[in-house]
Amino acid sequence: MSSRRDRFLLSPRDYDDDAESLRSPLSEQESDSEDDEFLARSRTTLELAEHDRTVLDDEEETEKLLTRTGPTHGLRRIFSPNRSNVRIGKKEEARRQRKKEREARRARQERRHRYGEEEMYEMEEGHRDDESSLLSSSSSDLDERVKEQYAVVQDRQTVSWRKLTLVFSAIFVLFLILLLGAYKASASFRASHSPTSLLSNGTALFAPTTILISLDGFRADFLSRGLTPTLNAFIADGVSPQYMLPSFPSVTFPNHFTLVTGLYPESHGVVGNTFWDPELQEQFYYTHPSVSMQPKWWNAEPLWMTAENQDVRTAIHMWPGSEAHIGGVEPSFIDPYNGTEALPRKTQRILDLLDLPGLEESQSDPARPQFIAAYVPNVDADGHKFGPNSTEIRGTISQADDMLASLFSGLQERNLTDIVNIVIVSDHGMATTSTERLVQLDDLIDLSLTSHIDGWPLRGIRPKRPEDLKTLQDQLELVASKYSHAIEIYTRESMPDRYHFKNNDRIAPLWVIPKTGWAIVERPEYDAQAALQTGDVYHPRGIHGYDHEHPLMRAIFIARGPAFPHPPNSRVDVFQNINVYNILCDSLGITPHANNGTLRLPLEPSGLHSDGEAPVLDNPSDPPLTQTAAAPPPTSSTAAVASGSPLAASSSAKPEEEPELETWWGGIWDKVEELKDWASDLLEGVKDGIA
Incomplete structure (x- = not known):
């Protein structure tokens, strides 16, 4: 291997390549005393050369510099006041500046992508402020410094891993809390599927x-x-x-x-x-x-x-x-x-x-x-x-x-x-x-205007045509007051809220709802007036x-x-x-x-x-038991609106009262029926008392 002195005896053209070698770690070069002395002088020369360009342009100052540093052969030519050499020095300086900028950019990119390695990157690239101390130290000193720098980086990496560990631990604890909450919330469901919730009757598990x-x-x-x-x-x-x-x-x-x-x-x-x-x-x-x-x-x-x-x-x-x-x-x-x-x-x-x-025989x-x-x-x-x-x-x-x-x-x-x-x-x-508690729907409305009649004993009325709905409502208003003791009349919209019986299209638009114990019938299935006259019992x-x-x-x-x-x-x-x-x-x-x-x-x-x-x-x-509500077919003079009925509230008609037609036989039969029901109720009361 050639000595470091030989490496410095270069022409100005070769200077750039070997100038960077001066910044290399001393552990890569020989360490004899003569070389160390020469290296010290060379390092001083380089430091002064990079100090200020104006010094290089001044011939007197340059001569003093060369005299102080001793004979440097090839280096003297670099610092010669010759203008061409000065131009070379300026170009080299510009090139070094661009190189420094590129290295700085690479350093920033490395810092973005290499968490925890910033210190190591600076040491490897020679960008530390204590560069001169590193160059003047022995290889053993340098090794110690490198170890110290590695220790710092390792400490930082250890701290980073500790932070990550804490973060992941916190996330894990939060997950456990959420899992516990879900576990408690589903306790009843789990109870039905958990073996611990099984009950035994002595021979089987339930x-x-x-x-x-x-x-x-x-x-x-x-x-x-x-x-x-x-x-x-x-x-x-x-x-x-x-x-x-x-x-x-x-x-x-x-x-x-x-x-x-x-x-x-x-x-x-x-x-x-x-x-x-x-x-x-x-x-x-x-x-x-x-x-x-x-x-x-x-x-x-x-x-x-x-x-x-x-x-x-x-x-x-x-x-x-x-x-x-x-x-x-x-x-x-x-x-x-x-x-x-x-x-x-x-x-x-x-x-x-x-x-x-x-479960005691087949778990699955x-x-x-x-x-x-x-x-x-x-x-x-x-x-x-x-x-x-x-x-x-x-x-x-x-x-x-x-x-x-x-x-x-x-x-x-x-x-x-x-x-x-x-x-x-x-x-x-x-x-x-009871036969006495019947309402003949045919006597209230024109059934030919209806398409369907829903429900029983209450009756939901659906008109054949939309315009028939108003006609059917008007007919009910004309006769409703005669039956206020027997029926209630509602549209779907006016249905009492407590019924919860309006928010479905399957519910008819118009309703005749009997009072408890009353029934609504239609001919020809049942004729209420004829049943009263013949004594027929309603079923x-x-x-x-x-x-x-x-x-x-x-x-x-x-x-x-x-x-x-x-x-x-x-x-x-x-x-x-x-x-x-x-x-x-x-x-x-x-x-x-x-x-x-x-x-x-x-x-x-x-x-x-x-x-x-x-x-x-x-x-x-x-x-x-009251007299039947059966009545003759509705006419324009038939009695009017039921008090309290939603339809009555909107009616302005003032129907005329029409006397109810009775026969002497109907009156006698009513009395007989009342007597019979009274006797039946009395007998039931006696039986209940005995029981």
């Missing part, structure tokens, strides 16, 4: 299980007739309101769908047992399963769909709407409607479902359902046929109570009394009809569908089980049946779909039922 039984047409005050010892004992062990309000209209199909959706009929779309859909241009009729059991009519998610979508098996026994394939989700078990099925068969069917293998796919819904139509059927105050209905009420006694006995034999939730409801009550003997808040329409709700940890005989405030869906979902540990209900488990008792056995209920009586 996930949260609820049995829902609907006693169709079971009026709330039936509990106070002394015919229901099982239900009364069930009330004493469980939690219940004095009664539960159905939804309007208080008929079977709308209310059974409300019970399993938590929605008002105007929201779920089943607005009556019969109705016309103007969009589908089809008629829904509940007794025609081929039509009514199509999913297009059922515009909501029933509970069995909610449960099955959350991996909870369901079994539905004859529930209205369960055969409609709603949402394409079927219950795990479904029993089609059979109106002739004996009550003991229903009991056995429920127990057989509970006897299916559960248990057969046993967790939700069982059973529909019992018997009380409603006999209430229509014989009336809610008949001797026959008393026997039917007792039979329904016996069926529940058999079910409870089967649960006790299986040690399931405190493991399975039982919820017993009804959909509505029942009112007694059905019992009707519902009236104002859902009337005492005769009150339903029941009674619950007991592990999801209802309330003191025995607890009484909760009266609520409407839109709340049942939420309660059932909570008892199963599933998340309910959006609905109109507000109650959630646990319920908040407001006290105890005072008699210790059953809710204290008044005994609502049937509407009084």
Whole structure:
């Protein structure tokens, strides 16, 4: 290797390449003393040369500089005042300046892309302020300085990694907090699927299980007739309101769908047992399963769909709407409607479902359902046929109570009394009809102007043409006052808000709603005036569908089980049946779909039922018998508007009063009918007292 002295003995042309070598680390060059002395003089020369260009232009100063630094041979020619050499020096300086700028730009780019390596980059490129000290140090000193610089960089990198670690730790802790919040929020759902929530009856494991039984047409005050010892004992062990309000209209199909959706009929779309859909241009009729059991009519998610979508098996026994394939989700078990099925068969069917293998035998796919819904139509059927105050209905009420006694006995034999939730409801009550409480719709309006008549016993009127609606309204206004004791007349827009019965196109634009106990008939199916004259008894003997808040329409709700940890005989405030869906979902540990209900488990008792056995209920009586509201066909002089009717408020007509035509035979027959009904009521009272 040539000595460093030889490297400096260069021509001016070669200077640029070797000038940069002076800035190289000393560890790459020899370190003998002679070279060190020469290097010191050369470094001084370079420093002075780069100090100021004016010094190089001054011949005297240049000579002094060369004299002070000693003979430098080739270097003397560089600093010669010769003008060509000066030009070379200027060019070299410009080139060095451009090189410095390029290096500065590279340094900035490196700093952008190399976090934590800024110090190392400056050392490697020779841009530190202490450059001269590095050049004058020995290789060992330089190594130490390099190590110190590396230590600084490593420290900075360590600090950076610590910061990153802290940031990631904070993010992880936040994620754990959010996860814990979600865990707690879904506690009820997890409970139904977690093995720790399983209950054992000694032989099998049960996930949260609820049995829902609907006693169709079971009026709330039936509990106070002394015919229901099982239900009364069930009330004493469980939690219940004095009664539960159905939804309007208080008929079977709308209310059974409300019970399993938590929605008002105007929201779920089943607005009556019969109705016309103007969009589908089809008629829904509940007794025609081929039509009514199509999913297009059922515009909501029933509970069995909610449960099955959350991996909870369901079994539905004859529930209205369960055969409609709603949402394409079927219950795990479904029993089609059979109106002739004996009550003991229903009991056995429920127990057989509970006897299916559960989680103790098949962890992946248990057969046993967790939700069982059973529909019992018997009380409603006999209430229509014989009336809610008949001797026959008393026997039917007792039979329904016996069926529940058999079910409870089967649960006790299986040690399931405190493991399975039982919820017993009804959909509505029942009112007694009479031939004296009939309104002949033909005498109120011109039926030839109507296209469809919806609902029963209330009547929704749809005109054939839009302009016919005003004509039908005018006709009702002319005769309404004569029937103010028997009917109410509303447009869809003027329907009372508490009915929640206006926000659906399936609701007819004009309604004639009978008062409780009254019925509306049309010829030729039934002629009310002729029936009075012949003494014909109107059927059905019992009707519902009236104002859902009337005492005769009150339903029941009674619950007991592990999801209802309330003191025995607890009484909760009266609520409407839109709340049942939420309660059932909570008892199963599933998340309910959006609905109109507000109650959630646990319920908040407001006290105890005072008699210790059953809710204290008044005994609502049937509407009084009055002379029939049947009347001759409407004329321009027919009496006018019903007081308090929304249509009456807008009417300016002042109809003339027309005396009611009576016959001597009609008067005598009315007295006979009143005497007969008085005797029937007296006999029923005596029987109830004996019972």
